[in-house]
Amino acid sequence: MQNGQILEVTAGEGYLVELSPGLISDAPGLAGRLSALLGLTDPSVRAVIVTDSNVGPLYAGKVEAALEATRPGASAGVITIPAGEESKTPLELVRVLEAMASLRLTRKDAVIALGGGVVGDLAGLAAALYMRGIRCLQMPTSLLAMVDSSVGGKTAVDLEAGKNLMGVFSQPVGVLIDPEVLRTLPAREISCGWGEIIKYAGLDGDVLAAVRTELGPCRSGIAPLPSVGLIARSIDVKRRIVSEDEKESGARRLLNLGHTAGHAVETASRYALSHGASVAIGMHILTKALVKEGKLPRAMLEDLEELLRQAGLPSSIPPELLARADLDFSIDALLAVASHDKKSAGSGVNLVLPIAPGRAEVRKVSWEDFRAMLETGL
Amino acid sequence: MQNGQILEVTAGEGYLVELSPGLISDAPGLAGRLSALLGLTDPSVRAVIVTDSNVGPLYAGKVEAALEATRPGASAGVITIPAGEESKTPLELVRVLEAMASLRLTRKDAVIALGGGVVGDLAGLAAALYMRGIRCLQMPTSLLAMVDSSVGGKTAVDLEAGKNLMGVFSQPVGVLIDPEVLRTLPAREISCGWGEIIKYAGLDGDVLAAVRTELGPCRSGIAPLPSVGLIARSIDVKRRIVSEDEKESGARRLLNLGHTAGHAVETASRYALSHGASVAIGMHILTKALVKEGKLPRAMLEDLEELLRQAGLPSSIPPELLARADLDFSIDALLAVASHDKKSAGSGVNLVLPIAPGRAEVRKVSWEDFRAMLETGL
Known part of the structure; x- marks a missing residue:
């Protein structure tokens, strides 16, 4: 203990x-x-x-x-x-x-x-x-x-x-x-939690290092339980940000890394995707789009994909969901959901964009640019 | 204008x-x-x-x-x-x-x-x-x-x-x-609003004087429109109290004068009684009970009855409602509603009691004592 x-x-x-x-x-x-x-x-x-x-x-x-x-x-x-x-x-x-x-x-x-x-x-x-x-x-x-x-x-x-x-x-x-x-807790739920922990890794270098250490030995694709220390470290990132900006008028928006595209995918899947898996896909969409635009090094995408695999999380929408006739993952459908998102603000959406390992920033992105990111990143 | x-x-x-x-x-x-x-x-x-x-x-x-x-x-x-x-x-x-x-x-x-x-x-x-x-x-x-x-x-x-x-x-x-x-606005709605204005008169001597002045000439039992000045004065009482105690942990409870018994009567009437009429009845119950206990002069009760009559408000539950077989105004029924009230606090209820013309205070009253007040005041 x-x-x-x-x-x-x-x-x-x-x-x-x-x-x-x-x-x-x-x-x-x-x-x-x-x-x-x-x-x-x-x-x-x-x-x-x-x-x-x-x-x-x-x-x-x-x-x-x-x-x-x-x-x-x-x-x-x-x-x-x-x-x-x-x-x-x-x-x-x-x-x-x-x-x-x-x-x-x-x-x-x-x-x-x-x-x-x-x-x-x-x-x-x-x-x-x-x-x-x-x-x-x-x-x-x-x-x-x-x-x-x-x-x-x-x-x-x-x-x-x-x-x-x-x-x-x-x-x-x-x-x-x-x-x-x-x-x-079932394995799926453990993986789901790792989705948020990997999100914190995108905001904090220390969490990123700890995540690499704990997921590193994992080759099975079945996520291990995170240590109490890593759970505490993750909460600490949230604690710091929430203490600074309780009602999400500024810094707290950082916590939405992966959540705008993620919520859209989660809703479009009718919750067949867990929240953590959706956030994982959301982070992957943005990172992939930024890599393809030449704004981030390819290594960041590969690193993310490796961590998601080790945590038992998807990088993209699973084929069996894409194949379901009752679900619509088209760009238009995802944008329709995202435009209802709390993070949307009139003419555009406040997106959290990775800028380096363990660092991200909030930027207001027009709906056209967000569409382009979905098209490149999905 | x-x-x-x-x-x-x-x-x-x-x-x-x-x-x-x-x-x-x-x-x-x-x-x-x-x-x-x-x-x-x-x-x-x-x-x-x-x-x-x-x-x-x-x-x-x-x-x-x-x-x-x-x-x-x-x-x-x-x-x-x-x-x-x-x-x-x-x-x-x-x-x-x-x-x-x-x-x-x-x-x-x-x-x-x-x-x-x-x-x-x-x-x-x-x-x-x-x-x-x-x-x-x-x-x-x-x-x-x-x-x-x-x-x-x-x-x-x-x-x-x-x-x-x-x-x-x-x-x-x-x-x-x-x-x-x-x-x-229909006459019933004007009377209803007077119920709350008369409540403010129970909390503030200036409002009481203004209410007497404006209702005084009214012999018809059809309430006049209050002046803009009296509306403003009523809001000012509320403004002062709310500014002091936004979340009703202290002084704001004063605004509940007439509301504990009033809410109970209003609910028991299944909203056949307007809110203002119910508050009127609630104030009358308490005042009558306190007069009968010898804690208030009889003149305060007569004064309240006069104002309520002039405002077109009842002093007690109207006979036609008491006669309805589908409504239960028994003490037990009223207490059952009151015990759900937000103002109830475990072993008793925070009641607002008139103590002099234009003055009231909050006192925690046991359920037994509240029952006794309902029995005397109804």
Whole structure:
């Protein structure tokens, strides 16, 4: 077992991200942390656990037991949503809110978001909306949620028109991460998380070096578990950027590296592609286009392709998806999705472009130039 | 025509409330204000008007014309919801959000909430949620929305479990009020607005004096239109309190005078009672209970009853509603609703209690004591 790490995010009122292997199985330790973070010594404060049908059976009982260990009655119950991206809807959000109301939660109570990115985003939004906002503690259980969505206060559900179009910025009161739970995560989910870690590698030279070290020995195409140190380092990149620009008016846009083309591909695949795989394809599209335009050395593209292969991620849209008659990956279809993206801004789109290994910058690109990049890079 | 008034709210990033009779009919004046408030000189910025099926046909065309007068294309269109409290639902909210997406609004664009309280609350929430928040300008057209809901940044829709349970605090970029539009407002709506004005009279001696002056000559039971000065004075009470306590952790709770019992009665009536009438009944319940307990002089109750009568508002639940078999106004039913109220806090409820003419204070009251007050005051 490795030692825990604590990182401080200064967005919102400020909060801590704690990585501690074995955290969830350590009942007294977890109880102490929950009591301190949620103020459970106040006898009128309760917490409700929001989780999904995969994670709930594994861990909700342990978290609930830890709550009850702080004080009988400190748990208000468990709300379970069906596992999967299909649950990230306004309808499911309202179901959770009605369930919170039927548990008679008050403004002093809190939500514990226990699960992957969908649970974190949806439960975070439910907490932000219930009675105009109650507190939320994030307990991410997927690699993607640990390194990305649980930190930074972005909450959302999807609209018909596009991903994450309905949401708010609302910082959690804390993030508790037990990397041990990754041992039960399916390989696809591990790869998905690597997609975001490789994104951080595109923004930070130290992460890039660590990613090379950890993926280097991997020849199987089955991604290894990242070390606790690399998870912490990834979160640290996000922490630094979010602390500087909570509401994405500047530096935070960097975190969207690979996300504009990536979201378009993800939506066009109707979520047959994981988020991490989509971001991987998105980064590859941009890098390939910039290499072909002579703006980046070919070695950067080859390096990216090698890392993606080692992490079990695709570099481009898999042939079996391209062959499906019900999916449309045409440039026009992708542009139509991208124009709905939050990053679009009238006459063009704010793209994050790689400029060197471990470095990227935000540039506003016209729709014509973005089209040309998709044509060259896909 | 009376002169305009401008008040400054310092909540959020700070914004102005402008009252100006004839504002909406003065096309060039309105265009100039919209351009300045929404930054329409930037050619990539547009505004969408959200209104309802009553207000839209009267005023949306004028506002849209003013937008287009600033710059062709500055209007992104008009989204209309069905008039009435029944529209204040998550479902209607999501319809508005999807419509905003289909108009391809970006993060730079803005919402103009043109209508009464339902439109203001719902459109304000839609703006706060769309792409994690775009700007909202409030243009209230009902007396209730002018003196209350358009100022202060409370946005919400109702859940099945209760009123305003799903929402956020999100301050508008400005509030534009044209009191001339009140001339077309039905009498019931004018009375409804007086309910909130009389509430401010319970919090502020100057408003109380002005209310007495304006309602004094009224013997018909049909409420007169309040003067622009009284509307401004009412907003000023709210402005002062909200500027001090944006998120209702302290002083802002004062604004809930009459609202705990009022919301319960309103919900129990299934909205057959207007919000203002419900607040009137709520104030009367508390005042009557305190008078019966000997904590307030009887004159305060008689004074309140006189003002409510002059404003065309009920002091208690009307007999025709009490007689309806499908409605349950029992103490148990009212307490069940009140316990869901946002103002409830575990073991009791934060009640606003009148303590003298023009003065009230917040006190936490146990559920037992609140039950007793309902029994005495109803």
